[in-house]
Amino acid sequence: MQESHLKKVSNKDEDIALVHRAQKGDYRAFDLLILKYQARVITLANKFVNDKQIAEDIAQESFIKVYKSIGSFRGESAFFTWLYRVAVNTAKNYLSSKKRKKEMLVSDITDSDTTDPLSALTTESPEDILAANNLREIILKSFGDLPEEIRTALSLREFEGLSYQEIGKILDCPVGTVRSRIFRGREQIQEAIDHLLPSSIHAGNERRKKE
Amino acid sequence: MNKAIKERISALLDGELSEFETRRVIEEIKDDPHLKQYWSSLVAVREGFKEETLSFIKSDISRDIANELGYKTYPEEKISKDESTWSITKSSYVAASGIIAVIVVLTFNMQNTISVDMVAEDSFSTQASQRIAQAIESPEAINLLNTAVQGIEAKLEGLDSSSLGMIQANYVVPSSGHKFKVNLSPISSSYDISTNQPSKLVYLRTNKGLFLLSISGNIDSKQKAKILRNAAVSFNTNK
Structure with missing residues (x-):
């Protein structure tokens, strides 16, 4: 595994x-x-x-x-x-x-x-897989559309797993700036996929209803 | 939701808040189910960078676990999105591949009315395909795409469909070579438009259903605003 x-x-x-x-x-x-x-x-x-x-x-x-x-x-x-x-x-x-x-x-x-x-x-289900693939496609597309400084900060966080402090050292900027850039990047991607996501609260209810 | 709390939630996801700040954020989330959902959507963004977990991103076992452990976490408050949005969207994915042929035809016949014969199956994919066909046939929709870019130095390169089944009009600005897209998609009538920022989107309710117009690509904010304004004015004038 x-x-x-x-x-x-x-x-x-x-x-x-x-x-x-x-x-x-x-x-x-x-x-x-x-x-x-x-x-x-x-x-x-x-x-x-x-x-x-x-x-x-x-x-x-x-x-x-x-x-x-x-x-x-x-x-x-x-x-x-x-x-x-x-x-x-x-x-x-x-x-x-x-x-x-x-x-x-x-x-x-x-x-x-x-x-x-x-x-x-x-x-x-095939629909779940297809939906997931398309969701990922949109996320990666939105990620690619981010301004470079935001994309860099977010990729160091998501792909390299670095802390804000480590990212700040690499990018030569304060931790607060790193935090803000990462947030702005996520915010932009989140806006692109928001309407695709089910409400977590409703989803929980949905599952129980099935049972 | 203000940006400050959203930024703190993003930092909490990365474990970059102190315990004191963490406690404060948890308190705020407790009072606002939208913040809890925002947390979940940021998790979805993060999982989007990993391939395999997205298939299960809409599973939610948190309430079952809370029930099992005897906790009541958050009030059963109805929040703005509807479950049907997900179903319709999934069906749009399925429909997307089938609709490409229709879009190709449309590229050469943009001004003409197109008749699309759909197989009458009562399935999600068929319903979604019909919605998109309706969007193409809708005079409001065609008019909208044509007039939205009036006054903008842009040349139509063609029409396309996205993975979501949206209609995308692809434009290029000859002087700069910059490209942008005007996207038009039929959406669920139960979709709550208040969840998105109106500055970036225009929603149009027609007798063919509810449409969403958005703009993406390399275009400055003034031109983007102008296109959105054109679209809204065009729609309101022709209503």
Whole structure:
């Protein structure tokens, strides 16, 4: 399993302030972490199970496990690294459990029907994939249209994972300027894709309605 | 939403706020669901630089987790976007490839009315294709594209379709060689226009539905404003 998402961002955990707030009982901070990483965790889980609904369930279970033990998180690794490991273990546990169930099923049923009931479940739809590809296309196009100084600051942040301070040193400008440039870049891209994104609040409701 | 809080949210995403500032931002997000959505949209921008996670960017399990853990995070406040926007947009993607042929024909027949026979299937893609066909056939839409650039030193190079199924009129400024596009797209009538900045877009409600006109490319702000003004005046005059 590739661990491309574990690319270290600078020398510190960018989520540490939110984690500290969550450790102090502020669930809203943890909620922001969920919103920040849910797509990555679902993507990871989907690689194991190849089923969107199950991947979402595994992601949900992973976040719950992480939240319940967040008090023990000492920051020896980045928060996302920790979350990533929990998600990998949760997905593996799911597969082990599924395998056990399948073995039991095979031993109980002697006919030749070996259809895996789980395989009938749907994974990413072609529409989802197409929509994602087009969303990415717009994001990259908007990124390419950014003024050079903004594009440079944003690319150092997003592609190189540098901190604002490191970017400021490279570009020879104050940290405040870096922060402003990165914000302006994101703002411009966000405006280009805003109407394509569903409301996160509605999306949550949408999922529950399906169940 | 003011820019200062949005900039702080962007910095929080990068872990560049102190714990004190973080706490303040969380407090502000608590009071405004739009800020929480802004956080999510910045996450989407960030994920856009990674290829694989975007397929799941519209999944949201946060409320399920909160329920599971017994937390009530934010009020069930209706915010400005509608779920149907996403569905229509997705269908536009599907429609885009099919509509290219129509656009090619239009390039050579811009002033003529074009009849497009659509296969009558009750699917998202068909509906989206029909919307775009309606946009092309709409006299308001054609008139708009023609008159929006009046008074601007620009030459029409052709029409194209974008990945979103928009109609794009491609212009070049002969003296500078700069190129820009005037985009016209049919959008969901349930789309809330207040979510976008009116200075960059013009929304036109016609009997063929709601259209959005926007401009992109290498064009200065004065000319952009003039085109938008032309479009709005043209539409209001012909209404």
